Amino acid sequence: MTQLHFIGGEKGGVGKSVMSRVLAQHFIDNDIRFVGFDTDRSHGTFSRFYGEFAHPAVVDQYESLDQIIEAAGADPERRILVDLAAQTFPFLYRWSDECALFDLLAELGFTATFWHIMDDGKDSINLLGKLLDNYGDRARYVIVENFGRGSDFSDAEKSEPFARALALGAQVMILSRLHDAAMHRIDMMDASFWAATHNKELLGLPDRMRVKVWLSRAYDQLGKVLPVLIDREAFSD
Numbered sequence: 001m002t003q004l005h006f007i008g009g010e011k012g013g014v015g016k017s018v019m020s021r022v023l024a025q026h027f028i029d030n031d032i033r034f035v036g037f038d039t040d041r042s043h044g045t046f047s048r049f050y051g052e053f054a055h056p057a058v059v060d061q062y063e064s065l066d067q068i069i070e071a072a073g074a075d076p077e078r079r080i081l082v083d084l085a086a087q088t089f090p091f092l093y094r095w096s097d098e099c100a101l102f103d104l105l106a107e108l109g110f111t112a113t114f115w116h117i118m119d120d121g122k123d124s125i126n127l128l129g130k131l132l133d134n135y136g137d138r139a140r141y142v143i144v145e146n147f148g149r150g151s152d153f154s155d156a157e158k159s160e161p162f163a164r165a166l167a168l169g170a171q172v173m174i175l176s177r178l179h180d181a182a183m184h185r186i187d188m189m190d191a192s193f194w195a196a197t198h199n200k201e202l203l204g205l206p207d208r209m210r211v212k213v214w215l216s217r218a219y220d221q222l223g224k225v226l227p228v229l230i231d232r233e234a235f236s237d
Contacts, residue, residue: 003229004072004110006092008084009117010127015146016117017045018183019175020083022218023115024050025193029219033078035071040085048190059088065095072110089127093134102138113140113229116165117175120150129161132168140229141170148177171228173221178214182207 007020020036024046027034037057038044046054055071058064072080084092096102105112116131118124128143143165145153156162166172185203186196196203196211203211 004080004112005115006082006084006112007115009124010086010089011123012086014117014119014124015149016083019115019117019144020045020081021049021193023081024053026219026222027079034081035078036081037068038083039088045083049192060091062095073108111140113142115142115144117144117146118156119146120153120156125156125159125161128165132161132164137168141165141168142225143170143172144175146175171225173225176214176217179210182210
């Protein structure tokens with residue numbers, strides 16, 4: 001079953017790119033084939049960090065977004081990751097509505113998952129509500145509490161959108177904070193997380209170990225979330 005993963009949050013600066021890169025590295029490390037679509041014209045996540053897996057997608061052009069479905073249909077064993085730029089939701093929703101995306105996916109035997117990356121602010125809560133208003137029970141959801149962009153998610157967890165998401169079967173994962181200097185260095189060098197853990201010229205030993213620990217914790221969280229999303233298929237260690 002092909003899985004479409006839309007990694008977003010609509011708000012800028014919540015860590016959408018980081019989560020996309022974590023998923024990409026997880027798939028690489030587990031020999032799971034995927035293709036990544038960038039929708040940010042100026043800072044493409046996959047083109048910067050995982051270029052061999054990258055395809056551009058202009059979110060306000062239907063022909064470009066249609067490539068996502070074409071890619072899924074062309075290789076049913078391949079995962080599709082779509083890194084959604086900030087403020088792209090209206091275009092994405094219009095496209096998905098006019099092409100009857102979920103009917104099309106059901107016909108093809110595919111599923112779509114929206115990853116909602118959150119900081120601990122009110123905007124992220126409200127945007128989660130809007131996501132659910134538009135897609136309801138037609139999609140699957142993962143709420144990512146990004147501790148690199150917040151420290152207290154208790155208000156989010158007590159909110160009506162959060163409760164509604166859980167009622168729809170949403171999974172919740174924690175993305176812990178990586179040491180700022182290490183993340184800055186990785187980003188400045190356009191390095192993959194694999195390079196960050198292996199390249200001695202990129203990071204010193206302590207920072208390489210920090211990245212390994214951080215990535216291991218993220219993988220532990222994904223190990224709880226992904227089997228639920230994909231009905232326990234093909235994600236054994």
